[in-house]
Amino acid sequence: MIRLTSAASNATPGTLTSEALTACRDWARRFGADTPRHLRYASLAPWVHPDLLPERQTLLSNIYVFYRVYDDFNDAYDTDFATSRALANAMIGILDDRDPTSGATAVRMFHDLWRQHRESAPATFLTRTAAHWRGYFATQTHYLAMRKPDFPWNLEDYLALRLDNGGLHLSISQGELANARYIPTHVYRLSALTAMRRMASYCVILTNDLYSAMRDAKNDDHRNPVAQHMKHARVSRQEAEEFVRRLLFDYTDRLHRHVAHLEHECDLLELDPEDRALARIGAQNCINHAAGYEAWAARNEAVMDTLEVRPDVAPRAV
Numbered sequence: 001m002i003r004l005t006s007a008a009s010n011a012t013p014g015t016l017t018s019e020a021l022t023a024c025r026d027w028a029r030r031f032g033a034d035t036p037r038h039l040r041y042a043s044l045a046p047w048v049h050p051d052l053l054p055e056r057q058t059l060l061s062n063i064y065v066f067y068r069v070y071d072d073f074n075d076a077y078d079t080d081f082a083t084s085r086a087l088a089n090a091m092i093g094i095l096d097d098r099d100p101t102s103g104a105t106a107v108r109m110f111h112d113l114w115r116q117h118r119e120s121a122p123a124t125f126l127t128r129t130a131a132h133w134r135g136y137f138a139t140q141t142h143y144l145a146m147r148k149p150d151f152p153w154n155l156e157d158y159l160a161l162r163l164d165n166g167g168l169h170l171s172i173s174q175g176e177l178a179n180a181r182y183i184p185t186h187v188y189r190l191s192a193l194t195a196m197r198r199m200a201s202y203c204v205i206l207t208n209d210l211y212s213a214m215r216d217a218k219n220d221d222h223r224n225p226v227a228q229h230m231k232h233a234r235v236s237r238q239e240a241e242e243f244v245r246r247l248l249f250d251y252t253d254r255l256h257r258h259v260a261h262l263e264h265e266c267d268l269l270e271l272d273p274e275d276r277a278l279a280r281i282g283a284q285n286c287i288n289h290a291a292g293y294e295a296w297a298a299r300n301e302a303v304m305d306t307l308e309v310r311p312d313v314a315p316r317a318v
Contacts, residue, residue: 011291014050016043020057027058028065031109037308040300041068047292048171049178049285059116060178066109067167072307073106074140077221081141087313088137095130105313117177125182129173135164146223153228159202166208168201175285183282187275192262196286199255203290206248210241211301255290259283 024042028034042061046052052060074084090102091110100107114133117126143165145151163169176182187193206225213226222228225247229240262283266276 011047011288011295012050013292013296014046014052015054016046016052016057016061017054020054020061023058024061024065027062027112031069031105032312033065033069033105033109035308037072037304038065038068040304041065043300044293044296045178047296048289049175050288050292051179053178053180056120056178056180059113059120060174062113062116063174066106066113067171069109069313070106071167072309073313074143076307076309077147079144081144084140084144088140091137092134095133103312121177122182124185125176128185128188129170129177132164132167132170132173136167136170139165143223147221149222153232155225155228158225158228159205162205163198163201166201166205168204169197171204172197172200172285172289175282175289179281179285181278181281183278184275187271187278188282190262190265190269190279190282192258192265193279193282193286196255196258196262196283199251199258200286200290202251203248203255204293206244206251207294207297208301210244210248211297213241213244214302252290252294255287 021042025034025039028038028042041064044064045057045060049060073079073087087102087104087106090100090104090107094100094107094111094114100111117129121129139161142161146153209224209226213224215221222231225244226237226240229235229243230237233240233243235243262279266279271279
């Protein structure tokens with residue numbers, strides 16, 4: 001088992017009430033997604049959103065269950081491009097206010113999730129998160145293409161792709177959905193805050209890949225930086241894992257140090273106290289996500305080495 005020992009592993013989760021978890025389980029059962037693996041991902045919500053409000057606990061838990069259902073489908077090595085693309089386009093259609101024409105499980109789940117979003121959040125946030133959802137859906141076939149041996153590889157391009165494909169733009173932004181502190185666009189786009197979201201995303205990606213590399217090796221799946229570093233640097237698995245671990249710890253340190261840059265940028269832009277407070281909340285959302293995922297993964301990822309792909313997640317008629 002890979003042990004991650006950065007300071008982030010000391011994170012403490014927020015609350016996920018039994019009532020919220022029961023409601024999430026009932027919601028997942030409607031779609032046949034109430035398996036132990038799928039529901040385990042509901043437990044991620046209070047780790048990455050420790051300030052999760054009671055009234056948002058069920059919605060955020062539902063979101064993470066959906067991620068697992070959809071990601072397992074696209075992680076499966078035999079998923080075909082046409083079906084994956086059709087499924088993604090069906091869900092993008094929901095964001096474009098088109099009624100779903102598919103009965104696929106993932107489409108029905110997302111249709112209901114988007115309804116819950118619209119009932120819970122203001123228009124500005126919905127516009128932004130809709131763009132993040134589109135990016136998440138639209139890049140799944142890129143990840144499928146990476147299984148081809150001749151797919152061009154470098155770490156920078158891989159991390160950039162995974163911002164969308166891994167749902168990191170999306171999930172960090174959903175910190176606002178969790179705590180109902182919505183960040184206006186002129187604050188959200190602060191350069192220091194943008195950099196912090198990127199660094200936090202890289203922390204989550206690298207943590208995930210260190211754990212999933214163990215499962216990928218069993219399936220001869222090279223879609224992670226451990227396998228790629230072994231191949232291109234011609235090093236052992238242990239050396240490759242240590243390389244990725246050093247990257248993770250470096251991004252973690254840089255993330256925390258970047259708070260000072262954010263404060264300086266707020267000074268330069270003469271932000272008022274309210275905007276400065278929202279900028280700090282945005283920064284904390286980043287730190288919470290990176291630290292919370294690392295701590296949750298240390299307790300859960302090692303026992304989740306088997307994909308669970310529902311046969312009706314994306315039927316070919318989607």
